[in-house]
Amino acid sequence: MSSHSFWYASSPTISKPLANVEDSRLKTWLIGIAGWLIALIVFFPIFWIAITAFKTEQGAYSPDLIFKPTLESFREVFARSNYKAYLLNSIYVSLGSTLLCFLIAIPAAYRMAFFPTPKTAGTLVWMMSTKMMPAVGVLLPVYLLFRTAGLLDSVWGLIFIYTLLNLPIAVWMTFTYFCEVPGAILEAARVDGASLMGELRDVLAPMSLPGISSTALLLIILSWNEAFWSINLTSAKAAPLTVFIASYSSPEGLFWAKLSAASLLAVAPIMVMGWLSQKQLVSGLTFGAVK
Amino acid sequence: MDNRSVKIKNLVKTYVDDRGRPTFTAVKDINLEINDGEFMVLVGPSGCGKSTTLRMVAGLEKITSGTIEIGDKVVNQVKPKDRGIAMVFQNYALYPHMTIYNNMAFGLKLAKKDKGFIQNSVSRAAKALGLEKMLDRKPQALSGGQRQRVALGRAIVREPKVFLFDEPLSNLDAKMRVQMRAEISRLHEQLDATMIYVTHDQIEAMTMGDRICVMRDGLIMQTADPLTLYRQPANVFVASFIGSPPMNLLRGTVQRGDGGLVFNEGAGPNSVKIPLRGEIATRAERYVDKPVYFGIRPEHLSNEAMDQMHVPLNSTVDIAEPMGSESLVYLQAGNGNMIARISGEHIFRHGDTANVYLNLSKAHLFDAETEEVIR
Numbered sequence: 062m063s064s065h066s067f068w069y070a071s072s073p074t075i076s077k078p079l080a081n082v083e084d085s086r087l088k089t090w091l092i093g094i095a096g097w098l099i100a101l102i103v104f105f106p107i108f109w110i111a112i113t114a115f116k117t118e119q120g121a122y123s124p125d126l127i128f129k130p131t132l133e134s135f136r137e138v139f140a141r142s143n144y145k146a147y148l149l150n151s152i153y154v155s156l157g158s159t160l161l162c163f164l165i166a167i168p169a170a171y172r173m174a175f176f177p178t179p180k181t182a183g184t185l186v187w188m189m190s191t192k193m194m195p196a197v198g199v200l201l202p203v204y205l206l207f208r209t210a211g212l213l214d215s216v217w218g219l220i221f222i223y224t225l226l227n228l229p230i231a232v233w234m235t236f237t238y239f240c241e242v243p244g245a246i247l248e249a250a251r252v253d254g255a256s257l258m259g260e261l262r263d264v265l266a267p268m269s270l271p272g273i274s275s276t277a278l279l280l281i282i283l284s285w286n287e288a289f290w291s292i293n294l295t296s297a298k299a300a301p302l303t304v305f306i307a308s309y310s311s312p313e314g315l316f317w318a319k320l321s322a323a324s325l326l327a328v329a330p331i332m333v334m335g336w337l338s339q340k341q342l343v344s345g346l347t348f349g350a351v352k
Numbered sequence: 353m354d355n356r357s358v359k360i361k362n363l364v365k366t367y368v369d370d371r372g373r374p375t376f377t378a379v380k381d382i383n384l385e386i387n388d389g390e391f392m393v394l395v396g397p398s399g400c401g402k403s404t405t406l407r408m409v410a411g412l413e414k415i416t417s418g419t420i421e422i423g424d425k426v427v428n429q430v431k432p433k434d435r436g437i438a439m440v441f442q443n444y445a446l447y448p449h450m451t452i453y454n455n456m457a458f459g460l461k462l463a464k465k466d467k468g469f470i471q472n473s474v475s476r477a478a479k480a481l482g483l484e485k486m487l488d489r490k491p492q493a494l495s496g497g498q499r500q501r502v503a504l505g506r507a508i509v510r511e512p513k514v515f516l517f518d519e520p521l522s523n524l525d526a527k528m529r530v531q532m533r534a535e536i537s538r539l540h541e542q543l544d545a546t547m548i549y550v551t552h553d554q555i556e557a558m559t560m561g562d563r564i565c566v567m568r569d570g571l572i573m574q575t576a577d578p579l580t581l582y583r584q585p586a587n588v589f590v591a592s593f594i595g596s597p598p599m600n601l602l603r604g605t606v607q608r609g610d611g612g613l614v615f616n617e618g619a620g621p622n623s624v625k626i627p628l629r630g631e632i633a634t635r636a637e638r639y640v641d642k643p644v645y646f647g648i649r650p651e652h653l654s655n656e657a658m659d660q661m662h663v664p665l666n667s668t669v670d671i672a673e674p675m676g677s678e679s680l681v682y683l684q685a686g687n688g689n690m691i692a693r694i695s696g697e698h699i700f701r702h703g704d705t706a707n708v709y710l711n712l713s714k715a716h717l718f719d720a721e722t723e724e725v726i727r
Contacts, residue, residue: 246446254462268449
């Protein structure tokens with residue numbers, strides 16, 4: 062007791078900041094633990110898929126973490142379906158729709174960011190609001206339109222629908238990034254003699270490249286993961302990996318090991334890409350708010 | 353040599369909303385001629401239309417009506433790059449992803465000049481501006497002053513007929529501003545080019561301009577050389593805008609007293625009464641019993657009566673700012689305040705009676721209704 066009072070009396074100025082440092086350290090720890098916990102919960106299904114993919118069909122039901130890994134499911138999946146065809150379709154469709162998206166989004170965002178009108182904000186919100194419409198609501202008309210136009214089960218049809226699907230996000234994100242570019246720099250380029258294309262290519266594009274690339278990543282991932290339209294609008298020819306996974310679920314009952322192997326094969330490419338481009342992806346998803 | 357004059361005729365800029373309805377008129381039918389090789393300053397408070405005017409000359413803003421001629425050629429429909437202009441922006445507007453060299457060379461590259469020519473012009477401009485050692489750096493590695501010098505360099509290499517400056521010194525600190533001010537003035541001497549310079553800072557305007565165009569609310573209030581603007585302001589606005597500290601302005605009426613005309617501030621027994629003599633009395637003749645402003649600059653209040661045009665002012669010292677060779681003295685006179693710039697080394701104390709005289713030969717009268725000067 063006496064030693065305590067002595068301690069506090071002699072060095073109040075030292076003990077206080079020390080306590081603060083400990084406080085903030087504790088906070089960091091707690092936030093860290095919470096973060097890891099959430100990450101584990103989110104990652105768990107993928108982890109489970111990954112281990113189930115290496116189990117036998119009989120062993121797939123047991124929750125054992127220790128087992129003899131086998132490539133049997135993969136062999137069967139490769140034997141049964143043409144993985145490469147699905148993979149190529151996924152690549153074509155996600156890259157194609159992303160490119161087409163930018164072709165439309167960049168001019169739109171340019172206009173809205175550098176020549177705004179009183180309606181610009183409203184237009185942006187309206188574009189985003191289309192994302193709130195349930196897709197099933199327009200499935201029938203879109204299906205009929207696709208049938209008439211001969212776009213069913215075609216890569217171009219999927220590229221088209223994905224472009225429409227992702228355009229609001231693409232416009233919104235590019236708009237946000239363009240808004241960070243001071244208009245005077247584009248005007249300087251105009252005075253210097255740059256054409257509209259030159260302005261976009263030589264000045265705006267390089268300046269907003271980080272933003273454009275994270276938008277591109279996000280669009281690719283969104284297209285890659287899209288399942289509703291791909292399952293409903295394609296069957297064999299143009300089917301991407303989402304259809305490939307789906308083909309392992311319902312028709313013959315649930316074969317967990319094969320389904321897991323197929324799922325792993327489907328998500329692996331995009332996961333690797335996401336892993337490699339984590340930094341851009343985060344800044345893209347947070348609209349550049351987190352650096 | 354080419355004609356590098358700029359003629360602005362009946363220029364109007366009206367902004368419209370997205371249905372084409374007019375919302376705001378920024379420039380209201382202005383006429384201005386800028387001579388070949390002249391340094392013209394457009395000055396005024398923010399929102400006066402000076403930047404909009406400059407941007408219309410640059411071709412960055414569409415013209416609602418009227419014409420702009422650069423070198424006897426109407427350029428209303430001409431693209432910025434073909435107008436023979438170069439512009440320096442307030443926030444430098446350098447290309448952040450390019451080196452200093454490429455920033456300066458960008459325009460020339462677009463104009464498809466050959467490499468040797470580009471190298472020559474850029475290094476000449478870089479040398480003139482002391483940027484030779486920074487050509488490989490990116491703008492973000494430069495200080496504000498250096499960045500603005502790069503922007504100047506980018507303008508110089510284009511060899512334009514007309515340089516346009518849009519508040520180029522506003523982002524710099526006070527010391528750098530003074531330095532760059534001199535540098536731009538020197539540049540004007542060297543290049544002998546036509547320059548149009550927009551600023552809200554009347555000191556910049558006074559120190560740099562061959563002529564100054566004072567604007568307010570989209571209108572030109574007065575265009576004249578700095579001294580004329582200072583000595584003969586055309587209206588109350590120019591009188592109060594040009595000069596620091598500003599001109600003292602008293603509102604009152606001209607009255608006929610026993611000994612001749614008197615300016616009377618009116619209201620109350622303390623109000624300032626100034627006997628009018630000489631030329632200013634003649635001018636006041638038509639304004640007997642009418643509201644006027646009496647204006648006099650701080651430096652035309654002195655502590656001694658030099659001649660009979662100096663009339664005494666009853667006042668007391670409020671506060672004084674001694675600056676060595678002169679003092680700014682805030683006077684309590686009548687119901688308001690006046691500022692006097694008294695030369696010489698003096699000490700003033702709050703509450704002292706101030707012995708100051710107004711130099712009537714330097715005073716101005718303005719019509720209180722039109723706010724125009726009474727000549």
